[in-house]
Amino acid sequence: MTTQITGIPGIDVPDGRGRTGLDQAGRDLAGNPRVRVRAVELLSCSWYVLLKTTFDYRHADGHWSVEHRESYDRGNGATMLLFDPDRRTVLLTRQFRYPVYVNGHPDGMLLETPGGLLDTDDAETAVRREVEEETGFTIGSIEHVFDVFMSPGSVTECVHFYAAPYQADSRRAVRAGVAEEGEDIEVVELPFDRALAMIRSGEIADAKTIMLLQWAALEGPFRSA
Template identity: 65%
Template sequence: MTAVGVPGLDVPDSRGRTGLDRVGRDLTGNPDVVVRDVELLASGWHVLRRTTFDQRRRDGRWTTEQRETYDRGNGATLLPYDTARRTVLLTRQFRFPAYVNGSPDGMLVEAAAGLLDDQDPASAIRREAAEELGVAVGALEHVFDVFMSPGSVTERVSFFAAPYTPADRVSAGGGLAEEGEDIEVLELDVDEALAMVDDGRIADAKTIMLLQWAVLRGPFRA
């Protein structure tokens, strides 16, 4: 009888990946956590795993825990700003997860962002700025790196800011149609963008973080 391989484990899945159940098994940085097993639950475009581990609590007791983690890779996001005109460049696009969880129309105003796709964060965000915003950005300022939803999603996002002028617009932007993107580019006064945070028109975490950084410690600080 011929053994049948499992895609993503011992035979390649649709993206050519194997060994997806090996991630996390060799972690040794925390002596109070011992990984016992990693199960592959799903491997569509991204990867869902269930990990069983022993954890020593603060009172010394050991317990066995299970956590599901969604691995979509790491990402980068960018806030382009023009201090002379006090403007920022953002996007508006449809987000189904927000739509199914209470957003009236699923249309979110966001900072440009994307997955790294095997690039370093700076190169990836330059790519996204060109694709989504139609802007060729110059010098990038690395703001911080953030785990956006550490209870269940492994993604770490690198945050950047960069100056721009109208002369830096090289295309209309809008994203890649072949990837299902249909992105509207918004140029907003920074004070209007902050007002949109206050009244809920901007409800995206990375965008709120970048706007608040911009006025507290970044280019628009008093």
């Protein structure tokens, strides 16, 4: 006899990732008196969470309006710039990113700083894990650079940015990644000046990578004296 599951996944029964109560997100917000959440509709929880929220908003002139927003919750993330200050190099990764491929990138093979989602870890633990998985490097002390909401109009994600030195002789492989997760990652070492030039040429088009490279030039390990 087959037992039928009654209820809505992600709301009153666990979804594929064991989550419930996803339609409660934002209902307890009280930090902004100009915003009153009316309703939250769960549109998708296949892997990440897509919500449609209806709220009242009081404008600067005092009048209220009813607004509707869709927000995509993929969790928060962390990324790290690996640099060698003596050799003036940086370590990046190259991997296929379908969303950029379908949106006009020539081949979808994006050069990026390593990183990933926090999952259940704190930001520093997560970024260490992701860097080791994606590059094969185990790093020592790290520096927190800044935290950024990358696409605040529709995506909830906050990315925590870090930087750390690496030693070239500890490099274990030119390809890395977690095979079980479908990752096929090339490890790419570049002269720092070449990496900056690749921003201007469009060869580096990933936002987090551009931000960390420019930080390194303006305030970080490669700033002018």
